[in-house]
Amino acid sequence: MNIEELILRAVEAEAKLKPNEKVFIGAREYTYAEFAKLLKKNDRSSKKLVEDFLSIAVKLFKENDDFKKRVLSLAGAT
Amino acid sequence: MMKAIVVAPRFDTATEYTYQWSREVVDLLKSMGYTVLEFSGRVDRREVESALAEHREALFVFYDHGSEDSLWAHFGKLIDLSNVHLLAGRDCYTVACLSAKRLGVEAYKAGCRAYWGYTIEFAFTTDAADYFKEFANYGLKLRVKEGRSWRECLDKAKQLARQLATKLISMGNIVAGVLMIRNADALVCYDGEPPEAKCPFRRVAVKLFGKKVGWRLSRLFACSTLLFGLGLGTAIHDFFVECADPLRFPPHGFWIGACLVVIGHLMVIHELLSRLRSC
Numbered sequence: 001m002n003i004e005e006l007i008l009r010a011v012e013a014e015a016k017l018k019p020n021e022k023v024f025i026g027a028r029e030y031t032y033a034e035f036a037k038l039l040k041k042n043d044r045s046s047k048k049l050v051e052d053f054l055s056i057a058v059k060l061f062k063e064n065d066d067f068k069k070r071v072l073s074l075a076g077a078t
Numbered sequence: 079m080m081k082a083i084v085v086a087p088r089f090d091t092a093t094e095y096t097y098q099w100s101r102e103v104v105d106l107l108k109s110m111g112y113t114v115l116e117f118s119g120r121v122d123r124r125e126v127e128s129a130l131a132e133h134r135e136a137l138f139v140f141y142d143h144g145s146e147d148s149l150w151a152h153f154g155k156l157i158d159l160s161n162v163h164l165l166a167g168r169d170c171y172t173v174a175c176l177s178a179k180r181l182g183v184e185a186y187k188a189g190c191r192a193y194w195g196y197t198i199e200f201a202f203t204t205d206a207a208d209y210f211k212e213f214a215n216y217g218l219k220l221r222v223k224e225g226r227s228w229r230e231c232l233d234k235a236k237q238l239a240r241q242l243a244t245k246l247i248s249m250g251n252i253v254a255g256v257l258m259i260r261n262a263d264a265l266v267c268y269d270g271e272p273p274e275a276k277c278p279f280r281r282v283a284v285k286l287f288g289k290k291v292g293w294r295l296s297r298l299f300a301c302s303t304l305l306f307g308l309g310l311g312t313a314i315h316d317f318f319v320e321c322a323d324p325l326r327f328p329p330h331g332f333w334i335g336a337c338l339v340v341i342g343h344l345m346v347i348h349e350l351l352s353r354l355r356s357c
Contacts, residue, residue, distance in 0.1 A: 007252075014253055018205055023253060024092045026175040026199030027143050032253065052198070056263070057256045060247070067247045067255070074252065 007057045010074035012036045025049060081136035082107045083129050086118045089152035093142050095202070096173060099211040100141040103218055110222050112137070121151040130164040137169050139218065144174030144195070147181050157181065165190040169221075169228075173214045175199040178266045183273045187294050192228045192269035194218075200261055206254035209242045213258065217267070232267040239265075302345035309338025 001009075015032035023035040030038065042050045060067040084107070086100035087093055097118060107114050115129050115136070130138065140157070143150040148158035149172065157165070162181060166189035172178075178195030185193045194217055202210035216238050217231040226234070239262030247255040266273075272289040275281045279300060284292030313335025320332055 011253055014250070017250075021203060021205040022091075023201070023203050023257070024095070025201045027090065027092055028199075029091055032203075035253065049199070052260055053256055056259050057252070060256065060259070064244075064247065066244070067252065070247055070250055070252055074250070 003058050003061050004054055006071055006075045007054065007061065008036070008040055009076070010071040011039055013074040013076070080110075080112045081115065081133050082112045082139060083115045083126070083133060083136050084117070084139040084141075085121060085126055085149075085151075085156065086116075086141040087121045087143075087151040087156070088119050095204075095207055095211075096141040096214075099173070099214055100139070102211070103139060103141075103215055106215075106219060106222060107137075107139075112222075121156060123151065123153070123156055126156060127161055127164060130161075135168055137171065138165060140170070140172040140174055141214075142174055144172065144177035144181070146176050146179045147184075149174055149177055149181065159184055163188045165193070167191065170194065171218045171221075172196075173200060178264075178268070182266070182268055186268040186273060187296075189294065190268070192267055194228070194232075194265075194267045196261065196264045197266055198260070198264040200264075201257040202261075203251070203254045203257065206246055206251050206258075209246060209254065209258065210261070213239050213242055213261065217265075228267045228269050229271070232265065232271065235265060236262045296349060298345055298349050302342040302349065304342075305338050305345065306342030309335045309340075309342060311335070313339060 011032075015036045018032045021032055023030045023032060038046050039050050039053060057067075057071075061071055062068075084100060084104050086097045088097040100118070104114055104116060115133070117126050117129070130136075140149050148155040150156060158181070162184045165185040168190065169192045170182075170185060170190055172182075172193070172195040175196060176199060178193065179197045182190075182193040182195045200214075213235065217228075217235045220226045220231045220234055221228065239258050243255040243258040243262075246252075246258060272284075272293055275284055275293070280292065283295050283300070286292065287295070313332050316331025316335060
């Protein structure tokens with residue numbers, strides 16, 4: 001499993017823990033679960049957002065041990 | 079007396095949050111002795127425009143939706159390229175999506191002293207709303223409370239975002255942590271750091287005349303200067319050619335050059351008059 005897949009899995013796990021919380025991207029409103037789906041789907045309309053999100057997350061994964069630990073734990077890969 | 083115009087429309091779930099964030103800023107401004115003109119809820123474009131026209135140096139604060147070329151209220155565009163000149167001569171602090179991408183650049187070109195904004199959509203999560211609020215308001219707090227330069231405010235706000243992201247990540251909020259960093263990466267302050275020029279001619283102008291002047295030269299001015307130079311060159315060249323050979327055919331190069339000079343001159347006058355009209 002590559003880093004991006006681990007991150008996507010961790011976001012899905014975080015979404016399960018926060019069923020009532022929302023993510024706002026500008027005027028667009030998502031539940032965490034919808035946001036996780038959006039990241040996974042990566043369609044044309046959200047391409048830039050997904051790319052930005054994943055590139056920051058991958059960088060954090062490589063440089064920030066705490067982030068890596070959290071992602072691995074949420075993704076169930078520890 | 080110091081004045082501030084704070085606009086915080088409130089008409090959907092996202093603006094409910096940003097409106098609440100703006101209350102902290104209003105309280106801060108009042109506590110620092112500012113006279114605050116507030117426009118919140120259902121905002122009227124004409125009222126905001128007349129407030130901006132009346133209070134020429136007032137700090138402008140905006141919390142809500144934005145797009146590349148405008149700041150939005152419930153009815154549509156509140157500030158856009160047609161009234162961006164109203165931001166000239168003042169500091170502008172916006173917590174809105176995308177507006178720094180084009181509107182901020184145009185505001186800077188129109189003479190806005192500083193434009194604080196984001197080049198992508200501002201994102202936040204409801205479970206970490208207080209952290210995003212802290213980040214969103216921090217730059218203005220530093221500026222108003224501590225009198226720091228916009229450059230310092232920008233650097234400190236980005237530092238704060240990193241600290242908040244670390245905190246969020248340590249609490250297991252990985253989405254919020256990543257979005258916080260994304261917001262910080264998209265935060266700019268023109269004057270803290272002038273816009274990055276994409277146009278090669280603009281880059282030359284910035285190199286030749288410096289950031290302040292180079293960014294504020296209009297395309298029309300550049301074209302008129304080019305025409306003026308071309309016309310003058312043609313006129314001088316043809317004047318000497320025609321002096322040497324008075325019977326040359328066609329003998330009108332001098333007049334073509336002279337016409338270009340006149341057109342260039344008219345363009346400069348037009349530019350000057352439109353600037354004076356917008357003042």
